[in-house]
Amino acid sequence: MSEFSSANHKSQDIAIKDVISMISNGFKVQDIEDVSVLDDELRLELTDSIVLAPDYQRDYRASVTDESSIIESVLIGIPIPPVFLANDRFKGIQVLNVVDGQHRLRAFYRFKENNFALTGLKLLGFLNGKKFSEIDFSLKERILTHKLAAIVFTDFPGLDFELEIFNRYNKGTKPLTQQEIRHAVYNSNLNNYVNKFAELLVEQKASKELSSAYNATKDRYQKKKVQESIFVILNILEYGINENYFQSSIYAEEYMKHKSEMEKADPAVAYDNFLFVKDRFNEFNKIIEYIGKKVEFPFSREIYGISSRSYKFQISIAMILSAIINKVLVYGYPLSILSDDSVLQRLLNYTSDFLNNSYLEDPDYNASSTNAKKIKELITDFDLEEALGQTPTVPSD
Known part of the structure; x- marks a missing residue:
């Protein structure tokens, strides 16, 4: 035996x-x-x-x-x-x-x-x-x-x-939902932070633009859907698109597991990483707030001009926007350049045109909109120099 x-x-x-x-x-x-x-x-x-x-x-x-x-x-x-x-x-x-x-x-x-x-x-x-x-x-x-x-x-x-x-x-x-179970198992500072941030969203103590962007309804908050979406975003903001993750929930699962294990192995290193992730997420949300002043639901097809009242938050769009911001950082652009209204508006215009002509609006495409390989290809084709009107500082390999 x-x-x-x-x-x-x-x-x-x-x-x-x-x-x-x-x-x-x-x-x-x-x-x-x-x-x-x-x-x-x-x-x-x-x-x-x-x-x-x-x-x-x-x-x-x-x-x-x-x-x-x-x-x-x-x-x-x-x-x-x-x-x-x-x-x-x-x-x-x-x-x-x-x-x-x-x-x-x-x-x-x-x-x-x-x-x-x-x-x-x-x-x-x-x-x-x-x-x-x-x-x-x-x-x-x-x-x-x-x-x-x-x-x-x-x-x-x-x-x-x-x-x-x-x-x-x-x-x-x-x-319990799978995300509720993850919150019970993968204990970490980041876990606590995300849940408190989601609580601020649903109680409308954050900006109205962010509450709308994350579609922070009481039901989505209670079922930990808002929190799961945030963990997906955080994973991609830090590490980019992973072609081996065939479901969006895997990004949340693996990220929460990794941060929990990191905290148990080396609390000091984990805390430094927590502060880094929190700062990056705050910068990301500033960008989303700006977009939210122009588009009520940035994490939906409305980001490129398609009405999505029935789908106010689409994880595929959240993944793509997170991956774009990750690419901005990978190529050596500081996120501070997006504090310039004209640069951010240029990025928004380019993104809108780009997604309108992507697989998301291809009538012959019938696979998942969160297909990792398709998103990876999409981000690879995304021309940052054209989108930002600036040459990258540190070109990627």
Whole structure:
């Protein structure tokens, strides 16, 4: 029989009062800007925090009635399914990521924090309308001392195992999307940054041009579609088009995996790279904002004059624009030249004409618009000297 690896796990019972404390510590860990200022005592105090943020799990979709039902189950002794947690290191601190059970854990935490009043209870109706602070002491005690069954994965032979664990324990009525799973598995500073940027977009705290460009609807944000698109863009901005990636999602998968592994291998190098990527992305978004003042949905066929109201964000266009900007950098042009309105307008005009005459509008082309080889050929043919009206500083090989 051939040898094979297995994931190590242990079963344990955790009192709900301890779970709430671990979740509270998890929020503290996420708020820490610079872990180097923490002394050993505080780092140890935060060890085994439960991380319950949207960066790692799906957005919270349970209703107050759902939450109330969980509290009622504890009070009357109906068994609560075990939660599944996985050891990880976040900002250098050992934490527990939630594989399955986020809604249950959040319900306990939110109720203890008086964030909602019980509602829709069928068996303990006399408690409807009451918050944690308003129920009898004996009931508070029963909730907080209740032992919650937990299965903790202490070690994974590799990320493939961890991905499969997330897949198997999230096949419920609301299964995680592949991007939600990636966010749970591939933890990194860049992961956190992208999720926060997407949140700014959907809450319209970024510019209206960027929110429109990324089509940052609540649904696309909750399903992590906005975040996946950003990771595709980031991969191409840094590395260009990869002909071996036959699906756009592979750009997100491989990029997130690479950054997570980099951070675990050498945090200092990873942090420098994170700052580099963030700066490049900011410059890219300045260009998109400029285009957005002229074209409402730059990542769509509208970029070259074709109405695309039903397709406000098309990943193929996002890939092409990212690849063009990557080529600008590869050829030695500083992105600062695009701060000149006349140069950027020239690039926009050239791009519009170029894409209008590309495979995207070829009636005989019936393959995927994200075909890596076709995009690679397209970018190879894209004449930067003509598009920018300037000679490249460092011609590519």
